[in-house]
Amino acid sequence: MTSLLLRNGTVIDTAPAPTVLGRADVLVEDGRIAAVGPDLAPPANAEILDAAGRIVLPGFVDTHRHTWQTAIRATLPDSTLPAYLQRVLGELAPRHQPDDVYTATLAGALECLDSGITTVVDWTHIMFSPDHTDADIAALRASGIRAVFGYCYGGGDDLAALAAETARVRRAYFDAPPEAISMWMAALGPEIAGEERALAEWRLARDLDLPVTVHAGGHGAGNAARGLAFLEDNGLIGHPAMYVHANFYTGEDFKKIAANGGTVSATPAVEAALGIGDPATGRSHAAGVPTGLGSDAVTSGPGDMFGVMRAAYFLERARPDGAGTWFTTAEALRAATLGGAETAGLAGVTGSLTPGKQADLIVLRTDTLGMAAAHDPIAAVVLSAETRHVDTVLVGGRVLKRGGVLQGHDVPALLGTLDAAAARITAE
Known part of the structure; x- marks a missing residue:
């Protein structure tokens, strides 16, 4: 049995709601959380990680991210959804070769880990060929992140081919017992691709x-x-379905979604930036729908959960007549952790410090001018922390970032390959 003890951190748990437990230890055994509490006795040969002066909490869950877009970051600021569809999906996406997808997805997954996102729902509308698909899955596996691989067939309008290729991916990669990466159907219909494709996708799912x-x-x-x-x-x-960008659903719609076991992913930064509509973060949660947060598209918004939490928090609290003032920093943190896990169907796996769950944890530094002397640790995480404060990241008990440095990857070499791909993809 392998053991790791995170000792003397300021611990925040998120189940059932974000709560500061105070100075405590977190014991990890064989990749799972074994115990949380003060002065835990470490097992023999346990690795001790000193978290004194640090904040320890569950890793963030990004419920909607087009990870392949890492090589086209900030290509579409100050824009609109129609322009995004034309430029990003119509022009830049088809220029991605399988090697580009591998590079961008690996870099994007490592960006997630670097910023404390331990689980990502990777919505992959870049699957133009089996080679593109295989590259994306290989990159997610190489990164070490926990992921939901949202497969979106991109080979054309042949619905028989859609069914055959989706079944191939399911059989080739996801028929074994669940691992750190699971598969969902990323459906284009009914609102984007129409009803015929929607019937094919949902029935196949x-x-x-x-x-x-x-x-x-x-x-x-x-x-x-x-x-x-x-x-x-x-x-x-x-x-079972996750509804992304639920901006225009009514209260009655959310009741139907909740009654049928659906969940909602809100991407408040990009929804606001591209003029998609008022984020549904608070409305869906208040209606009883499990609700998580997503970064969506780094073409037009931030790729870290700190920026997304702040967008959700301020947009909710800015609603007219004080309608969103109930949405607190604790609500924002829950949406980024346990709420995200619920949204992605992983509430029994990650999102809180409940013993028995996978040890997906992050440790944040507080010894900086931007984090020092914070009186409310939850508010500090949501309002003050940045990627540079993420000191340590564990996924399934594996230390993937230590002392502020990602482990097991040649990041400078990867960035060089990413820069070359970006220059070629965006060249006019």
């Missing part, structure tokens, strides 16, 4: 026992209503 993650509710009130009605009419609304 049901046949292959894959949950669905879908862009739905963010394309205007009319489309939101029609899309949800379509799922109801075709008996699909009861299938």
Whole structure:
């Protein structure tokens, strides 16, 4: 048995709600959280990690990220959703070769780990060929991150080919017992690709026992209503699903989603930046829908959870007539941790310090001018912390960042390859 004891940190747990436990220890055994409390006795031969003067908390869960876009960061600031669809998906995406997908996905996954994101839902609308798919999965595995691989077939309009290739991916990579990477169907329909494709995707997801993650509710009130009605009419609304960009759903819509076991991923920074609509972070959570946060697209927004939490917090609290003032820093932190795990179907695996869960943990420095003398550790994490404060990252008990340095990867070499890919992809 391998053991690791994080000693004397200021510990924040998130179940059932974010709570500062005070100075305590966290014991990890065989990759899982074994105990949390003060003055724990370390097992023989346990590694001791001194967390004094640090904040220890569950790793962040990014519930919606197009990780392949790392090589086209900040290509579309100050823009709109139609411009994003044209420039990023219409022009830049087809220029990505499989090697580019591997490089960008690996760099993006390491960016997540570097900033304390230990789980990512990778929404992959870059799957133009089996080689693109294989490259993306290989990169996620190489990074060490916990991931949901959201497979979005990109080979054209042949629905038989969609079914065959999705089944190949499921069989080749995800038929074994669950590992750190699981598979979901990333569906384009019904609001983006139409109803025929939607029927094929959702029925295939049901046949292959894959949950669905879908862009739905963010394309205007009319489309939101029609899309949800379509799922109801075709008996699909009861299938496990994550609704991304649920901006235009009503309170009644959220009640239907909650009643059918659905979840919501809000990406407040990008939703605001691209004019998609008012983020549904608070409304969906208040309606009883498990709600998580996502960074979405680094083409137009931040790639770290600190920036996303702040966007969610300030946008909620800025609602007219004080309607969002109930949304506290604790609510933002929960959405970034346990709420995200619930949204991604991983509440039994990660998102809190509950003994028995996987040891997906982060340790934040507080000995900087930006974090020193913080009286409320939860508020400090949400309002003050940055990537540079992430000292240590564990996924499944493995130390993937130590002393502020990612472990096991030649980051300078990777960045060189990424820069070369970025120059070629964006060349006019």
